[in-house]
Amino acid sequence: MKKEFLLSLNEVSTLVSILKDILTRNCVVILRGDLASGKTTLVKSFVKSLELDDLVTSPTFSLQAIYSDKIFHYDLYNKSLDEFISLGMLEEFEKNGIHFVEWGDEKLEKLLKDYGYEVMVINIFKENNKRLYKIDA
Numbered sequence: 001m002k003k004e005f006l007l008s009l010n011e012v013s014t015l016v017s018i019l020k021d022i023l024t025r026n027c028v029v030i031l032r033g034d035l036a037s038g039k040t041t042l043v044k045s046f047v048k049s050l051e052l053d054d055l056v057t058s059p060t061f062s063l064q065a066i067y068s069d070k071i072f073h074y075d076l077y078n079k080s081l082d083e084f085i086s087l088g089m090l091e092e093f094e095k096n097g098i099h100f101v102e103w104g105d106e107k108l109e110k111l112l113k114d115y116g117y118e119v120m121v122i123n124i125f126k127e128n129n130k131r132l133y134k135i136d137a
Contacts, residue, residue, distance in 0.1 A: 001136075002137075004135070006127065006131070012038065012041060012045045013045055025098070026118065027099070028101060028119045029099065031104070032105075037125070037126055037131065039058075039102045039103075039124060040057070043100045046071070047071055050071070059102075063075065063079065072092060072099040073100045073102075074092075074100070076101065076102065076103040076105075077103045081105065081108050120136070122134070
């Protein structure tokens, strides 16, 4: 499945509604985009749509955040795939829930697919005051 949406950051709830319909309980969503493209904003909107009270921030320095034991949020901005694996983080994907990975590269995508995980990639591009979301699942 390939889909594209051009939305303002205020309209990200439209994309979240679509994601809620297509994401399974155990999947990995790799978010790619430049700094300030809206990766964390998308995760915040998704968590909010589930009516969870968790405070969603970018886990850049902590590497992982968990929201209500069902949403996992990773940030690989400062980490290589080898570092991520050596920290034991690959095993985290075995936990039931939806896993959002900011800055996940093609090597991580391939590795996860090779292990049999359901993987969706969302590329986010800044276009003036809007964002172009390209979904590949």
